[in-house]
Amino acid sequence: MKIYVAILLVIAAIALSLLASPLNLLSPTSGLFTLAGGGRFTNLTITMSQLTSPVTIEIDTHGMAHVYASDAGDLFRAEGYYEASQRLFQMEIFALLAAGNLSSWVGEQALQSDVAEHLIGIPQNAEMSAQYLQSHYPQVYSYLEDFSQGVNSYISSLNPRNLPLGFKLLHVKPYRWSPLYTLDIAEYMSWSLTAGFSDELQSAMLYSKYNFSMVQELNPYYPYYVDGNLTVMPGNGAVNGYSLTDQGISPSYLWSLDWYQGWATGVPSSTMKSLFYLLEQALGNISDPYVQFQDMGSNSWIVTSNYSTSGSPLLANDPHLTLTAPSIWIPIQLGGGGFNVTGWSLVGIPGVLIGHTATTAWGLTTPSGSSSNAYLERLNGSYYEFEGKWLPLTSYNYTLMGKTYTVYYTNNGPLVARSDNYGISLYWTAQKVPFLTVLAEILLDNSTNFSDLLRAAHYWVIPPQNLAIVSLHNAAIIDDGLYPLINETLPNCERVQVIGARAPLNGSSGNFEPYGYVPFNYLPAAYDPTRGFAFAPNQPTAWVNYPFPFVGGYWSSGGRAEIVYHYLASHPHATLANMEELQSNVTDYWALMFKPFLIEALTNFSTSPQELQALKQLEQWNGSTYQGQVGPTVYTYLVSELANITIYNSLSSNGLSQLDAPDLPYLVTDLIHIAQYDPNSPWVNGSFTSAVREAFVREIQYLNSTLGPNVSGWTWGKVHQLELYSPLGLTALSIGPTPQWGDSHTVAAAYFPYVVSVPLPFVTVGSSLRFVADPGDGQFYGVFPGGPSENVASYWFQNQLQAWLNFGYYPMGGNYSSVAQWRLLP
């Protein structure tokens, strides 16, 4: 061989190894394939210098970790280590998102999201809360630090070869965890569960285009068909013997008023209408394209001791959140240092957020009353007007990708939008009050009786939640948290303190400033209700005579509440099996109610065999929504087409397309109400019957072209499918799509917007976990759509998913079998 040929061959080898270097990612030992080696639970001995004594972690056959330590500090250190070992990438990307610093990992595409988090104030609020907890609740803060030490200990054990997949894909390294990131996540979750600000902007936009009666027909103060039987606190709304009537105010008068007008907001309607673009801008500025967790609803209910077979209270809870892969939850038992708590930890936050001790259990749903408000501010340069004076705007600077940004504040909160001399500011309780909810969680985790649970409830500040609690003998649901009160003077000169608003309030006058919060003893609540049960699937928490009217009550339509109410009312001597059966209910209450009106409108209309066959499917449908049924498909596309040619069309032509589904919580009940009481409403183009007929023809044509001519093949599972998204948004790392039961109004919820597409947009929101508890009997069961690990190749990535899909449960207490034991040594 000639020398130059030999040299050329070596050069070619070097060139090829360089050119093909992206293939290093597919190396068996240092590339992405290392994920095939992770995600197994094996016996381990781990050294963690921060521990004061040995800790044991046992992982059971269902993927729950049981952590046993001799003191609380070690317990939270071990929890941090374990969670990081299973979910480090998820925790870190979630914390960066919440802290408004995701662009440091993914670049410019995350800038809008980062700016939105700073405008809302999530990192600023977390900083304020960290300082407050450190100085006022050092014990609680030390738990956050212990948790961080555990996370960081795991990070220290990593090398570039065994980094979790997400870090390798983004070419980033883990950063050190701190209590601030825990609080960032907590604030982010709180904001995603907070009602008020966006709702007020949206309802004001609606009001600016339609008259009051049309707005009320579409967006009533209370959802149609709800009454005092259906509210969380049963009855007319009186609490602790106090009501609106006691203040000399007639509920029927108060709820007949136009709360969008200037007397209620301090802003003349004409001014508000002229500022439509500003409202739109405010909504856009705080919208987060990376929004991770949407709360579309949740279920919880309690059964009192005299209404259950076991003679002790029962609890059921399934919070509905965006379903991600991995899940936001991680199942864990924490034992030692005074704790013995089992349930689900929210990743990145120490402790158990939903779960039980040996003698107590608790769950959460969102009540949807306003705890944030929008204010219209008058501005002049760097000044804002308040009570006739011009005060300087304060500011907060932050840097993203080398560029400095500024958030300006009025006394109400950050200015999220500005145009000339007007601006919209965001008032949110989280800006004013530190995140004591973390203390509430620790107290819940440490509870042994009902008094302990109530003590924890006192510290629950943000976000307001329906806190369902049961002990050995007592049960309650409390619409818990801080609701800012606003003084209002009614047109008849009577004065009343209300919660929230229907449109942005005047921020300049001082008359609409929040004036304290609803006292704990006057929060809507059901303590050991005499009827034997209470329930809180996001329906109104109190009826019309509640002394602090929820003017800013943006409730769900109550379809799930109806099912729960009727089920529990007809099941005295309830058992845990009943709780599980109710959680798996897939009957759409509103569909059953709407169906007769739809069928009546279509009677003697259709002539084609295909239309007649579809109509027959609808007639024979029993309202349940299993994957193999055709009825839900025919019904859903009929409602979607009907909404399309009526309400959506009207909104769109008025520049309100951003209010389309799923932002119309009352769409179906609106249509039922219109069919029943106002069939000539302008919302259905003047004729409900004609609109339904047109929608039906369009539906059949559409389904025929997309699903084929055979109507019996139009099964629900073909169009209604579940997808669990990865935090990176990569399909390869997601789970699904898979055919799914349920719809937006079933107790076993599987949300989708009413749009005309085959398949429907994938279901991404549903029961993020299911939990049933009978502390008196020591029986606790649960399931969630995932597993403990974030490793996509691991069995533990989705080991509970099939059980969740099939409404199965795993024991969450008592004896268990271990698959691995970790010994953590100091």
Add this chain to the structure above:
Amino acid sequence: MNLKALGAIVVSFFLSYLLVYYLGYLWTALISSIPLGYLKVRNAILLGLAQGLVPASLFLLYPIKALSQSSIILGQLAGLSSFTTLLAFPLTFAVVSALASSGYSGLYYYVRKTVS
């Protein structure tokens, strides 16, 4: 084949395992194939190609189910079939090794001829 040649092969494969296991980069084939330069060009090419078995065999470190699942997922990420995803690194490693070892063989032959 004499003992020295056999020794060169053993050293080369040993180096391959060591470098792929601890570093896992394609360029490590440039180092691990140096001993193969002692062989004749044809043998160097053949054994260089055979070095691809080294990274391929290291996939056996993983449970077969997890490996199969990983190859499917990584294939989807890379827009490749799962089979190609598994083969890409070992094949490229083999080609780099074959090119380098044949070049080393030519260089060794030239040096030996020049010295003698």
